[in-house]
Amino acid sequence: MFVVRREDPQMKKKIVAQLKQATRYEDLNKDQLREYLLLRQGSRCAYCEQKINNKQHSKKAGRVNRSSRQANKIEHFHPQSQDYSSDKCEKATGVGTWEQSPLALENMLAVCDGRIQEGGTEYCCDTKKASKDICSDFLNPNRFAVAPSSDQVVPRRSLVRVKRDGKLVPNKLYFTDEEQEERAQRVLDEVLNLNSTQLKDSRRKLLVALVKQSNEKVQRQAARKHGISRQELRKKLFNDAIAREEEESSALISVYYSYGAELDKS
Numbered sequence: 001m002f003v004v005r006r007e008d009p010q011m012k013k014k015i016v017a018q019l020k021q022a023t024r025y026e027d028l029n030k031d032q033l034r035e036y037l038l039l040r041q042g043s044r045c046a047y048c049e050q051k052i053n054n055k056q057h058s059k060k061a062g063r064v065n066r067s068s069r070q071a072n073k074i075e076h077f078h079p080q081s082q083d084y085s086s087d088k089c090e091k092a093t094g095v096g097t098w099e100q101s102p103l104a105l106e107n108m109l110a111v112c113d114g115r116i117q118e119g120g121t122e123y124c125c126d127t128k129k130a131s132k133d134i135c136s137d138f139l140n141p142n143r144f145a146v147a148p149s150s151d152q153v154v155p156r157r158s159l160v161r162v163k164r165d166g167k168l169v170p171n172k173l174y175f176t177d178e179e180q181e182e183r184a185q186r187v188l189d190e191v192l193n194l195n196s197t198q199l200k201d202s203r204r205k206l207l208v209a210l211v212k213q214s215n216e217k218v219q220r221q222a223a224r225k226h227g228i229s230r231q232e233l234r235k236k237l238f239n240d241a242i243a244r245e246e247e248e249s250s251a252l253i254s255v256y257y258s259y260g261a262e263l264d265k266s
């Protein structure tokens, strides 16, 4: 799920001004908008966290850039078409009227092309979600994205957690009672299809690799470092690793956050 990576206040100002002037989403020049969203999200899909490139999505086969697997699209968290939404949704957009909602920056997320595998026919993310409104069961990732502080420290928070088997579950920090959790889980499973076998498996593999790497490093360094417990050493090594991964804008960042949260608990 979308984790804010970097905020460029100058660029944001420009984008907001451009959106204010526009009357229809279709008329917008999306290049700058796309660039801004990608920078902000560390070039990861807002839902599945796979890496996405900066090429415009095209429905015509062959026009999508082949050098990077996932092309990106701009997704509206609240659907653009009011046929699919309720009064409650209109209120939740926080911009007053339906006409303004497609042009609200807070409603926009950069997402992948929705194919779980290249050339495959199983879909996830916004492609699977289509025009469904999920705001009564899930939270707008944009609203819960905490911007980096002035010293560029990115808060390590995500609306989701990754279990040891790679399954994505709602983060109890945000979905606080059982009913909320259940509804959010259904959105993850059914609406966004984020627990498809392949996606679950790539998360599980990354987690296994993380744990293995960490064990090996602790093993090597523990012999040399006295006066520091293995668990402290493990946490220190993890913090170094995650700082690097964030810099490189790695895919599946929630896997790292979930592993880090597990370390903090122990």
Ligand SMILES: [Zn+2]
Pocket (backbone or CB within 6 Å): 045, 046, 047, 048, 049, 050, 111, 112, 113, 114, 124, 125, 126
């Ligand atoms: Zn995606």
Ligand SMILES: [Zn+2]
Pocket (backbone or CB within 6 Å): 077, 078, 079, 085, 088, 089, 090, 092, 093, 133, 134, 135, 136
């Ligand atoms: Zn909505």
